[in-house]
Amino acid sequence: MSWTDMTHAVLPQAVFLPLWVKLSWACVVSAVVLRLTYAWKPNVWPAAVVGVVMLLPRTDVLPGYLALAFQTPSLVLVAWALWCWADVLELREPVVATPRSVAWLGVLLGWALVVDTLNGWPAFFNPQLYALGFEAAGLWLVLALTAGTLLWVQVPRRWVCCAVVVLAVYALLRLPTGNVWDAVLDPFVWLALHVQLWRTWRTTRAV
Template sequence: MNLPDLMLQIVYGRLAWALVAAALLLALLPVTARRTKVLIVAATVALMALPGPASPAYWLTLALQYPSGLLLGFAVMALRARWHGRQPRFAMRPGLALGLAAIGLLLYLDTFGVLALGLYYGGFSPVAAPLLACAAAVGFAVNAWRGHAAAPSAAMLMALLLFSVLRLPTGNLWDALLDPLLWSWALGSTIVAARRRLAGRRALHRQPAQAGPDLVAARAVRAE
């Protein structure tokens, strides 16, 4: 088991929470000037860098653990989009959201002893975890290079590199890919996508019923 240095974890936690908070603020605020965007990012970094309990990152880490590398990657991609004047996606891509929600549910059930499969502790494996991370990193690097879901692939690649090189945030592969906040986002995105798909199917079923009387009237006019 190769764990990251405690000081490195603390620095990572402060910086990661700062970038996540800045990405959220810039996604919600109608900011267009680049200077203002830089000031918001600088202000959140300075606020999270305050010592001990004076830093919001201290309490956020107590409540939600360290941000996963994947959440940090999404925050960086969102900041990049806002820098170029694009609006970030509030809902995660349906396929990715469903996968993260399912994996998170499985891991939480395993952690609480409901399944008792030992999946979470497998993330500390000195052989399997690094091999899986390297294989996944190659796959997502190819995806990003080809332009297939470039932003999510780049975020995933960032998370895998942080784990492979620095073992951040905790030395566990699953913690590099998932955290409570990211899992909640994935679960919410999955519910939103399911509701949209259900609404779309209902709209398709309503169209023939609504078109029926119109079709009959059109045929009657033609007959006249």
């Protein structure tokens, strides 16, 4: 089977998609509000209200509009949102940075997908990277990259658990699109990694 053959692609169950769009966007937007209001005490209630409002029957169209504009959040972005809530509820300082090697991996992967989307690879080397994400080989590639990165870099146990949960949810439910690249990376995560690396570069240069 070629990488572009979608005959045997495993897609998420259609019944899960409307619920996932609501829950994922409510979780992400509320976490953004939570981080923006972190300096206020208490800061949980504004974010909680935003999340609940986005799930109410008459206002649940808001996640739909976000999905039309920005598609569906990746599992990594949803995991970040849940992580933010867990940090605040357990009175821990929020994690503000990704390990540099993980950030570089995400940035390079994002650029590879951009080149693939624009069909910018040379004719003799056309990996069809995004289409590979629908195949089992794509999941194995992500597993290998994740395992290699975690073994190469010492990261907290929370990062390992997060990676395992994200890949397990994708393997079981194929959320959000059935493509493994959409599960581990989205434009918001990709841009955030760029910003982090730029800030790190500026700090290093200033020193």
